[in-house]
Amino acid sequence: TRTTRPQRLLQAVSINAVRGDPDSVIKAIDHFCKHTEWAMNVGDEKGAILDLVVMETCPSTVLELGTYCGYSTVRITRLLPPATKLITVEMNPEYAHVARQVIQHAGLQDKVCVLEGESADLIPKMANMFGIQAFDFVFLDHWKDHYLPDIRLLEDCGLLAQGSVVLADNVVCPGAPDYLNYVRYNLKYSSRFYQAHLEYTRVLDGLERSEYQGD
Numbered sequence: 001t002r003t004t005r006p007q008r009l010l011q012a013v014s015i016n017a018v019r020g021d022p023d024s025v026i027k028a029i030d031h032f033c034k035h036t037e038w039a040m041n042v043g044d045e046k047g048a049i050l051d052l053v054v055m056e057t058c059p060s061t062v063l064e065l066g067t068y069c070g071y072s073t074v075r076i077t078r079l080l081p082p083a084t085k086l087i088t089v090e091m092n093p094e095y096a097h098v099a100r101q102v103i104q105h106a107g108l109q110d111k112v113c114v115l116e117g118e119s120a121d122l123i124p125k126m127a128n129m130f131g132i133q134a135f136d137f138v139f140l141d142h143w144k145d146h147y148l149p150d151i152r153l154l155e156d157c158g159l160l161a162q163g164s165v166v167l168a169d170n171v172v173c174p175g176a177p178d179y180l181n182y183v184r185y186n187l188k189y190s191s192r193f194y195q196a197h198l199e200y201t202r203v204l205d206g207l208e209r210s211e212y213q214g215d
């Protein structure tokens with residue numbers, strides 16, 4: 001096929017979503033994934049849990065690892081007050097290019113920085129790049145075997161502070177067993193599981209919310 005799935009998803013957004021309206025972008029992507037083609041967005045069921053956790057956290061600094069087409073980026077950023085910034089990391093250049101256009105269609109481009117590259121390379125540079133101390137909220141949705149090394153790297157770089165919330169997608173499907181074991185049995189975290197389903201399916205999945213207790 002000439003086009004890729006992210007390009008077909010972007011086309012559905014540009015045709016069906018109202019420019020500058022994040023909720024219509026979210027609805028257009030969910031409709032596309034339910035009726036036309038499955039894609040690995042966090043989706044509407046887990047997305048509603050993501051919304052609640054973001055709203056109760058009221059973050060001023062947000063990091064997302066794994067942008068894909070920007071669905072969760074739009075979900076999170078639409079809930080943030082004007083002064084806040086969201087940094088999202090995507091190592092696949094084609095995903096990043098589509099995500100920037102989805103985010104722009106939602107009218108949220110001024111609140112989002114899409115960084116192209118690997119989390120392990122970029123995390124150590126973020127404090128200097130953005131003049132931040134710690135992230136109030138982190139959403140993990142990239143390669144599942146990178147969740148554990150990356151949360152440890154965030155700790156080592158001093159980018160987590162007491163009260164920082166880390167929310168991880170797909171802790172059941174595809175799964176992140178080593179990550180779960182770490183955040184659930186480590187006194188530095190207070191962890192809680194939100195049972196749900198894999199986006200747009202009846203397969204079991206869930207999100208893990210882990211609050212950093214400080215050093």
Ligand SMILES: O=C(NCc1cccc(CNc2ccc3[nH]ncc3c2)c1)c1cc(-c2ccc(F)cc2)cc(O)c1O
Binds near residue numbers: 174198
């Ligand atoms: O694997 C997943 N997502 C991650 C992912 C996947 C592919 C490429 C990238 C490239 N992006 C990337 C990589 C490394 C990176 N380092 N720093 C940034 C960064 C960015 C990322 C995933 C899979 C399923 C799933 C699939 C099939 C199935 F049957 C059930 C479930 C459902 C999900 O919700 C998922 O999130």
Ligand SMILES: [Mg+2]
Binds near residue numbers: 169
């Ligand atoms: Mg995911």
